[in-house]
Amino acid sequence: MARKPELLPGTLDMLILKTLTRAPLHGYGIALSIKRTSDDVLTVEEGSLYPALQRLLLQERVKGEWKMTDTGRRARFYTLTAAGRKQLKLELSQFDQMIAAIGRVLRDPQEA
Amino acid sequence: MARKPELLPGTLDMLILKTLTRAPLHGYGIALSIKRTSDDVLTVEEGSLYPALQRLLLQERVKGEWKMTDTGRRARFYTLTAAGRKQLKLELSQFDQMIAAIGRVLRDPQEA
DNA sequence: TTCTATCCATAGACAATCTATATATTCATG
DNA sequence: CATGAATATATAGATTGTCTATGGATAGAA
Numbered sequence: 001m002a003r004k005p006e007l008l009p010g011t012l013d014m015l016i017l018k019t020l021t022r023a024p025l026h027g028y029g030i031a032l033s034i035k036r037t038s039d040d041v042l043t044v045e046e047g048s049l050y051p052a053l054q055r056l057l058l059q060e061r062v063k064g065e066w067k068m069t070d071t072g073r074r075a076r077f078y079t080l081t082a083a084g085r086k087q088l089k090l091e092l093s094q095f096d097q098m099i100a101a102i103g104r105v106l107r108d109p110q111e112a
Numbered sequence: 113m114a115r116k117p118e119l120l121p122g123t124l125d126m127l128i129l130k131t132l133t134r135a136p137l138h139g140y141g142i143a144l145s146i147k148r149t150s151d152d153v154l155t156v157e158e159g160s161l162y163p164a165l166q167r168l169l170l171q172e173r174v175k176g177e178w179k180m181t182d183t184g185r186r187a188r189f190y191t192l193t194a195a196g197r198k199q200l201k202l203e204l205s206q207f208d209q210m211i212a213a214i215g216r217v218l219r220d221p222q223e224a
Numbered sequence: 225t226t227c228t229a230t231c232c233a234t235a236g237a238c239a240a241t242c243t244a245t246a247t248a249t250t251c252a253t254g
Numbered sequence: 255c256a257t258g259a260a261t262a263t264a265t266a267g268a269t270t271g272t273c274t275a276t277g278g279a280t281a282g283a284a
Contacts, residue, residue, distance in 0.1 A: 049232085
């Protein structure tokens with residue numbers, strides 16, 4: 001793991017996809033949303049975010065359209081595709097399963 | 113994330129350290145313990161386990177001693193050090209914080 | 225005019241995990 | 255006694271994901 005992990009590795013795609021279920025957003029907006037919703041615990045660096053979005057585009061889990069923001073800047077807005085919704089559902093259930101499993105290990109009684 | 117993730121990346125050291133709070137164990141025993149305690153959800157591959165144990169040795173979070181198992185094979189038994197206990201405590205609290213933050217993002221209401 | 229916030233993106237470094245491989249021993253089964 | 259499964263350690267190499275660092279550009283506030 002990186003020295004100062006801002007994210008739990010392996011969870012970024014899921015967080016992005018989930019964020020897009022609310023509404024289409026541009027990259028910067030996704031990062032802000034995750035930061036705010038997580039009460040500043042999760043910070044998505046640009047160097048993580050944009051490669052992740054490229055991956056998701058290639059996998060056709062999101063689609064991107066260049067538009068203008070309210071503030072008059074051009075930005076690429078991402079929308080979930082059907083495949084993206086399906087993938088999110090899958091990742092969500094795998095994540096729950098993992099967390100539950102880790103929980104069992106961490107709560108396992110000490111010192112017989 | 114790997115195609116078929118057997119672990120949540122970034123959690124292996126924590127799982128190993130936690131497993132060693134119960135009793136000193138050798139590598140193979142640690143892997144078995146995690147597998148069983150997690151009801152077969154978490155599988156620690158050898159290629160992940162032994163490098164992780166080397167890291168933990170170098171960082172002096174565990175110490176290792178060659179001994180004989182009950183079944184008469186030589187194996188390296190790992191014991192938590194004070195630094196290892198401290199590190200476990202830290203990782204546990206960071207993990208809880210991350211999971212809680214991820215939970216807030218994932219439970220964030222849909223479609224305004 | 226300068227600074228901050230908004231916006232995109234890539235290159236390169238680094239860390240963690242996995243696949244594959246190698247070695248060796250014990251024990252059960254045929 | 256041969257074979258294979260389970261027990262046990264370890265490394266090399268590939269892959270992936272994230273981060274640091276960098277570059278560019280515009281809008282609006284000070």
